[in-house]
Amino acid sequence: MDVIPDYTHSVVEELKALAEAGKLTPDRAQLDVAAKLDRVLGDLRDARPAKKKSALGWLFAKGSGRPKPIRGLYIHGSVGRGKTMLMEMFFKQAATDRKRRAHFHEFMADVHGRVHEHRMKVKNGEVRDPDPIPPVAASIYAEAELLCFDEFSVTDITDAMILARLFTELFALGCVLVATSNVAPENLYKDGLNRGLFLPFIDLLRRHVEVTTLDSDTDYRMQKLANLPVYVTPLGPQADATMEATWHQVTDGAKTAPSEVPRKGRSIPVPAAAGRTARFSFADLCERPLGAADYLAIAERYDSVFLERVPQLGAEKRNETKRFINLVDTLYDNAIRLYVSAAAQPEDLLAERRGTEGFEFDRTVSRLFEMRSADYAALHRQRHRNRSVPPL
Numbered sequence: 001m002d003v004i005p006d007y008t009h010s011v012v013e014e015l016k017a018l019a020e021a022g023k024l025t026p027d028r029a030q031l032d033v034a035a036k037l038d039r040v041l042g043d044l045r046d047a048r049p050a051k052k053k054s055a056l057g058w059l060f061a062k063g064s065g066r067p068k069p070i071r072g073l074y075i076h077g078s079v080g081r082g083k084t085m086l087m088e089m090f091f092k093q094a095a096t097d098r099k100r101r102a103h104f105h106e107f108m109a110d111v112h113g114r115v116h117e118h119r120m121k122v123k124n125g126e127v128r129d130p131d132p133i134p135p136v137a138a139s140i141y142a143e144a145e146l147l148c149f150d151e152f153s154v155t156d157i158t159d160a161m162i163l164a165r166l167f168t169e170l171f172a173l174g175c176v177l178v179a180t181s182n183v184a185p186e187n188l189y190k191d192g193l194n195r196g197l198f199l200p201f202i203d204l205l206r207r208h209v210e211v212t213t214l215d216s217d218t219d220y221r222m223q224k225l226a227n228l229p230v231y232v233t234p235l236g237p238q239a240d241a242t243m244e245a246t247w248h249q250v251t252d253g254a255k256t257a258p259s260e261v262p263r264k265g266r267s268i269p270v271p272a273a274a275g276r277t278a279r280f281s282f283a284d285l286c287e288r289p290l291g292a293a294d295y296l297a298i299a300e301r302y303d304s305v306f307l308e309r310v311p312q313l314g315a316e317k318r319n320e321t322k323r324f325i326n327l328v329d330t331l332y333d334n335a336i337r338l339y340v341s342a343a344a345q346p347e348d349l350l351a352e353r354r355g356t357e358g359f360e361f362d363r364t365v366s367r368l369f370e371m372r373s374a375d376y377a378a379l380h381r382q383r384h385r386n387r388s389v390p391p392l
C-alpha cells in the first residue's frame with residue numbers, strides 16, 4: 001500500500017489521510033486504537049531528550065535517573081480488523097532507530113537461539129553464570145528498545161515458561177512492547193500445560209502495556225477477498241497479470257517461496273506458497289502422475305489454491321481431464337478456496353462430452369460454478385477459521 005504523507009508522526013493523521021484519499025474505509029474503532037498508538041509515539045519522542053546528556057539533565061531526572069518506563073500497547077481483536085496495518089504505520093513512525101518488528105514466533109525462536117548460545121558459552125567455560133535470561137535480555141535490549149510483535153500467541157510450553165522472566169528483565173531495562181494478537185492477555189496459553197506457571201507473565205504484561213481491543217465491525221480481509229476474481233478466462237498475459245495481482249492480494253504481503261507437500265516416499269513440489277496459500281499451474285497438478293490422495297494432502301496443508309492455465313481439455317488429454325475432475329472434487333469437498341485461470345468457462349472446457357467422463361465433468365462444471373459463489377466463500381471461511389497458523 002502506498003502511504004501518504006511520508007512521515008506524519010501520527011497514526012491517526014495517516015489513517016485520516018488514507019481515508020480522505022479513498023484508500024481506506026473510515027473506521028471509528030481503528031481511529032481509537034490509532035490514538036493509543038499515538039500516545040506511545042509521543043511517549044517515545046518525549047523520552048528521547050531525557051536520554052541525551054544535557055547540562056540541565058539532572059534537573060529533570062527523577063529518582064535513580066532512569067527514564068520513566070513507557071507503557072506499551074497490546075491490541076487484540078478478530079482477524080482482518082486492521083491490527084497489522086496499524087502496527088505497520090506505528091512502527092514506521094516510531095522515533096527511534098533501536099526498534100524491532102517481528103512475528104512473535106520468530107522472536108521466540110531467536111530467543112531460544114540466544115539461550116542456546118549462552119549455554120554453549122557456559123559449557124566452554126567462557127562465562128560463569130549459568131542463568132541465560134539476563135544476558136539474553138541485555139543482548140536483545142542492546143539492539144532494540146522498542147519491540148513490536150505481530151500475532152502474539154503462546155502455544156509452546158518452553159516459550160510459556162521463559163516469558164515471565166525474560167520480560168521482567170526486558171521491562172526493567174526499559175523495553176517498550178507493542179503487540180497485536182487474536183486473543184486477550186487473559187486467554188494467552190489457555191489450557192496450556194502448567195498454565196499456573198505462566199500466569200505471572202499475564203500480570204507482568206498488564207502492568208507494562210495498555211490493553212485494548214480493535215473491534216471494528218468489518219473483516220476487511222474478507223471484504224477484499226470477496227471482491228477478487230476467482231475464475232479468470234480466457235488465458236493470456238491479461239489473465240496472468242490478474243492472477244499475479246490476486247496472488248498478492250490473497251497472500252497480503254506474506255513471503256512467497258517454493259515448498260513441498262511431503263508424501264510417502266516422495267513429495268509434491270509446490271512452485272510457490274505463502275502461509276496457507278499455494279500456487280500451481282495445471283501442468284504441475286494434472287500433467288504429472290498425481291492422484292486423489294495427493295490432492296487431499298494438498299487440501300490438508302493449504303486453505304487456498306491457485307490453479308493457473310487450465311487448457312481446453314481435448315480427447316488427447318484424457319488422463320489430465322480425469323485428474324482435473326479429481327482435483328476439483330477434492331478441493332471442493334474440503335471447502336478450499338480456488339483461484340483459476342482457464343482457457344474457457346467451465347462448461348466449455350471439455351471439448352467433447354463422452355461416456356462417464358462427460359457425466360462426471362458435469363459435476364466438475366457445477367462445482368466450479370458453486371466455488372465462485374458467496375455461499376461457498378462463507379463455507380470456506382467457516383471451515384478454515386481456526387487454521388490461520390502457517391503450516392510448519
Ligand SMILES: Nc1ncnc2c1ncn2[C@@H]1O[C@H](COP(=O)(O)OP(=O)(O)OP(=O)(O)O)[C@@H](O)[C@H]1O
Pocket residue numbers: 001023024025026027030077078079080081082083084085086180181182219220221224252
Ligand atoms: N479501514 C480499512 N479500509 C480498507 N481496508 C482495510 C482497512 N483496514 C484494514 N484494511 C485491509 O484489510 C486487510 C487486513 O488487515 P490486517 O492484516 O491489518 O488485519 P489484522 O487485524 O491484522 O488481521 P489478522 O488478525 O488476521 O492478522 C489488509 O489488507 C488491510 O490493508
